[in-house]
Amino acid sequence: MHSPDALLRRMFDAMVASAQPERCVAAQLPAPDTLRGGRVIVIGAGKASAAMAQAVESRWDGPLTGLVVTRHGYAAPCARIEIVEAAHPVPDEAGLRAARRMLDLVSGLRPEDTVLCLISGGGSALLPLPLDGLTLQDKQAVNRALLASGATISEMNCVRRHLSAIKGGRLAAACHPARVITLLMSDVPGDRPLDIASGPTCADPTTCADALDIAQRYGIALPEAALDALRSGRAESVKPGDPRLARAEIRMAATPQMALEAAAVARQAGYDAHILGDALEGEARDVGKVLAGIALQAAEREQPFRPPCVLLSGGETTVTVRGQGSGGRNVECLLSLALALRGHPRIHALMADTDGVDGAEDIAGARIGPQTLARAWALGIKPAQALADNDGHGFFKALGASIVTGATRTNVNDFRAILIDAKPGDPWPDVAQAPAPAFTQRT
Known part of the structure; x- marks a missing residue:
């Protein structure tokens, strides 16, 4: 009975076992003979990102280095990829420092280099690098207001992308001219890459005006610096067709x-x-x-x-x-x-x-x-x-x-x-x- x-x-x-990175990441890794012989750098963020990094390490024979940030308690032991833990769902200083270091890590890359970007749900809060003029406290306040507002995940991430210095395609743009391969584990309805961790390696067709409309619709009081950045257009994200994203590709490792x-x-x-x-x-x-x-x-x-x-x-x-x-x-x-x-x-x-x-x-x-x-x-x-x-x-x-x-x-x-x-x-x-x-x- x-x-x-x-x-x-x-x-x-x-369901949880089927989505373990050790089961689903290997099939999406690039074949070594498709690389140009340059450096291989692993970056990433999300609740599954540390386990994804561990899966990459176990299946990658050549040299690699990297930095991945995950939620407190979600780390996995890695030998070559550094794992940093930070707060979720409200971001903290540890996530801010990790985001800055990640941008530094991918600066100055060459065309022969390859970046493996491991992204899963939770990455929005774990990479809280504010746009110039905003503070971490501004990001925390906006995040709390969004979480309590009843906005959809797509609407929340539209606002987050436009107030970030790393999301909305900005991370992939920072990797240019290297090849960028993003492995995604989807936690969003419709599996839209742009909404998974607010799309740090995806072009963003939404606009500052869209973000302002969402904030107004849900009565979210944005900090004055955020309002100024959105109204002036200074917060605009990386758009489709941007040449810095020409060598960025998306691969879906797991979906609901x-x-x-x-x-x-x-x-x-x-x-x-x-x-x-x-x-x-x-x-x-x-x-x-x-x-x-x-x-x-x-x-x-x-x-x-x-x-x-x-x-x-x-x-x-x-x-x-x-x-x-x-x-x-x-x-x-x-x-x-x-x-x-x-x-x-x-x-x-x-x-x-x-x-x-x-x-x-x-x-x-x-x-x-x-x-x-x-x-x-x-x-x-x-x-x-x-x-x-x-x-x-x-x-x-x-x-x-x-x-x-x-x-x-x-x-x-x-x-x-x-x-x-x-x-x-x-x-x-x-x-x-x-x-x-x-x-x-x-x-």
Whole structure:
């Protein structure tokens, strides 16, 4: 007999394992005979970048040197590539120093040299080099405001690119005239290279005007120096067609879709696995309601999928912070899902971030089952109030339902799995027609 919780966790672990750099980086490395015999320099940033550097070292026989910055606790031992740890999601001085050193490392390169750039999610905060005239404190304030605003990852990164001296193609431009090969591990909806770590090696078609519009749309009070840089056009990023990027190429090492396919191990346990999408976006609590509607339709109507089945999805939701809770987006989505499911007896779910960190907490996510709401009420915890306070982590910690992985050293975005068991002899009352159970009136 299967355990729904154990199966969901096996699926999450399979997704994380499939995106380990040791598995997916080697195939994207350039063949040695395609290089011109110059220096090989490795640079990079992100939660998976240290593990990517380790994978490069283990498969590269020739000489190389480099510098990679990753989140505290995500380092991997390397002999030839220096690993620096810095803060995430709010940048710090260590990340600033690493970004400056990285630009120095790639200055003065020759056409025969090759730069391997290892980029994964989290790189935006880990390479916080402010544009001239801005300070680290300015960047920290903008980053905090963006994280609380409800802006999409694409919108946040548009603002970040234009206030950076290293993102928005500027890092690749600094490597010119060397060849630049960027290996990406995608953590963004649509796998847009420009949005992964704010695109330090990608041309940027967005403009200063776009960044200003986003800040205005979400009521983000930018520092005066940032406003001046954007209004004057001084903050403009590197645009498509810039000759300094003529020898820059992008290679995708891992994506959420690849990882979701690996997570479909549910089929081995007799469940049909259906991928709803790898780029679901929107307010986390709204996405939770929508996913609940799909799950209930499958459970009670056998549409569009017949149980037993598992519904898989990825992407990056957003949270507009209104309360004082401890986040994050996966647990907010999951708590909203639980409230909308109303304790359905055949539905279980797990939502977690593949990097092991949901929001600012070192907790990947959480799981729910039919008794989640009842257990909370028995403990005097009000689920709806926890959701209103953006306190998903606090809610699931109290129930012992948090998913803690430690540093996974990878990052292919969020994992959402909803498991729907087959109907027993006595089906649950039709949720579209039957009155809600009494406990749904409690908050």
